Amino acid sequence: MMRNISTMLKVLLRNPRMAFVEPSITKFMCSYMNRFRVRKVGQNLILHSHLPPLNSRAYSKFVEEHLIKRVSGPSHAQIAITNACPQNCEYCYNKDRTGRLMNKETILRVAGELKDMGVVWLGVTGGEPLLNKDIVEIISTISNGCAVKLFTTGCGLTPQLAAALKDAGLFSVSVSLDHWNPEVHNKQRGYKNAFDEAIGAVEMFRNTAGMDVGISAVLTPEMIRSDDTDRLLEFIAALGVHEAWLSELKPTIEPFWNRRIVITEEDRQKLVHLQNRYNSDGKMTVNYLGHFEGRECFGCNAGRKMIYVDAFGDVSPCVFTPMNFGNVREEGIGQIFSEIRSHFQPGSHCFINCNYGLLRKYSEGRKILPKAESIKLMDEVRFGELSVFFQLYYGTNQISRAVNPKKMVA
Numbered sequence: 001m002m003r004n005i006s007t008m009l010k011v012l013l014r015n016p017r018m019a020f021v022e023p024s025i026t027k028f029m030c031s032y033m034n035r036f037r038v039r040k041v042g043q044n045l046i047l048h049s050h051l052p053p054l055n056s057r058a059y060s061k062f063v064e065e066h067l068i069k070r071v072s073g074p075s076h077a078q079i080a081i082t083n084a085c086p087q088n089c090e091y092c093y094n095k096d097r098t099g100r101l102m103n104k105e106t107i108l109r110v111a112g113e114l115k116d117m118g119v120v121w122l123g124v125t126g127g128e129p130l131l132n133k134d135i136v137e138i139i140s141t142i143s144n145g146c147a148v149k150l151f152t153t154g155c156g157l158t159p160q161l162a163a164a165l166k167d168a169g170l171f172s173v174s175v176s177l178d179h180w181n182p183e184v185h186n187k188q189r190g191y192k193n194a195f196d197e198a199i200g201a202v203e204m205f206r207n208t209a210g211m212d213v214g215i216s217a218v219l220t221p222e223m224i225r226s227d228d229t230d231r232l233l234e235f236i237a238a239l240g241v242h243e244a245w246l247s248e249l250k251p252t253i254e255p256f257w258n259r260r261i262v263i264t265e266e267d268r269q270k271l272v273h274l275q276n277r278y279n280s281d282g283k284m285t286v287n288y289l290g291h292f293e294g295r296e297c298f299g300c301n302a303g304r305k306m307i308y309v310d311a312f313g314d315v316s317p318c319v320f321t322p323m324n325f326g327n328v329r330e331e332g333i334g335q336i337f338s339e340i341r342s343h344f345q346p347g348s349h350c351f352i353n354c355n356y357g358l359l360r361k362y363s364e365g366r367k368i369l370p371k372a373e374s375i376k377l378m379d380e381v382r383f384g385e386l387s388v389f390f391q392l393y394y395g396t397n398q399i400s401r402a403v404n405p406k407k408m409v410a
């Protein structure tokens with residue numbers, strides 16, 4: 001049965017340009033959206049926090065630029081606004097990144113350029129982004145016409161700061177929490193107050209009117225293969241948050257370049273089913289990134305519709321790909337993105353889950369692959385078939401211009 005019908009009619013009335021979207025893409029979007037329940041949080045109609053609110057200017061821009069005009073720029077980006085963090089997560093994707101920190105002016109310039117390129121959803125991350133003293137000003141500036149989501153451990157949050165972030169235009173926040181057991185969470189995060197600070201931050205954000213509050217959890221294969229993910233979701237739902245944002249542990253850094261930690265298709269399907277079950281209950285939205293980025297939906301967006309700028313200005317295809325294609329102090333982000341885009345294709349499987357083995361071959365002890373080696377590595381990469389969305393997005397007419405057949409698996 002079609003969920004959200006009356007809400008979607010409101011969204012359509014607000015976005016009459018949706019009528020100009022190719023019918024096959026509209027059908028795909030309706031079927032995708034039907035897996036979730038639209039929530040009204042403050043003034044925002046939210047499907048889940050990986051898309052802009054459906055009644056926002058950012059969503060109208062997504063419709064116009066990405067669904068109708070099909071611009072080649074990214075729709076999504078993440079930007080780290082500091083590398084400082086009191087926690088020391090075993091699997092932190094930023095652990096090995098170094099350099100000279102971007103200042104506020106550079107962050108704002110880059111965010112502005114990303115928006116000009118088509119970015120409608122911007123994840124603010126770190127390090128711990130709350131430790132950047134300019135965070136309110138940064139969010140206030142970049143949230144104009146763009147959905148801004150914060151990823152935080154909660155460290156350093158006060159009720160006043162939570163309210164200021166909301167007033168600055170932040171539409172959603174995810175607080176990291178990987179386990180219901182404080183000892184397990186604290187150990188994984190290498191920080192004795194991690195659990196308490198996360199729970200405290202959830203309360204402060206929840207008490208901030210109109211704020212979409214979620215928990216982001218990184219799941220190990222053991223958690224996925226046991227009943228632990230279910231138990232974690234029950235715990236998260238009891239916190240009274242709007243959303244659980246789930247992703248699996250990724251083989252981003254050297255200790256995790258190991259087949260044993262990479263999930264299988266069966267694991268992914270298990271999480272998709274869990275997501276669907278929770279979403280049909282309707283108590284809390286479960287948004288599993290591996291579903292959004294699965295071949296049945298939008299596929300891997302790395303370097304095509306997603307881009308990551310780390311705290312030092314180095315640019316990667318996504319947060320989980322330790323490959324540097326340039327620095328925003330030396331080149332425009334548009335130029336760097338074009339370079340990345342020329343090597344990446346919209347694959348149907350997670351790029352890093354499939355290609356971490358090549359990092360070992362090319363890294364030669366380097367933690368983040370420099371540009372020349374990243375390009376060499378890409379010569380060996382073969383992408384799978386396009387995701388369902390990208391098959392429709394490019395259509396048969398544009399597919400030969402959008403992808404290089406030599407880079408596809410036969």
Ligand code: SF4
Pocket residue numbers: 293299300301302306318319320321349350351352353
């Ligand atoms: S590489 Fe994996 S984590 Fe990165 S954008 Fe692709 S699917 Fe997402």
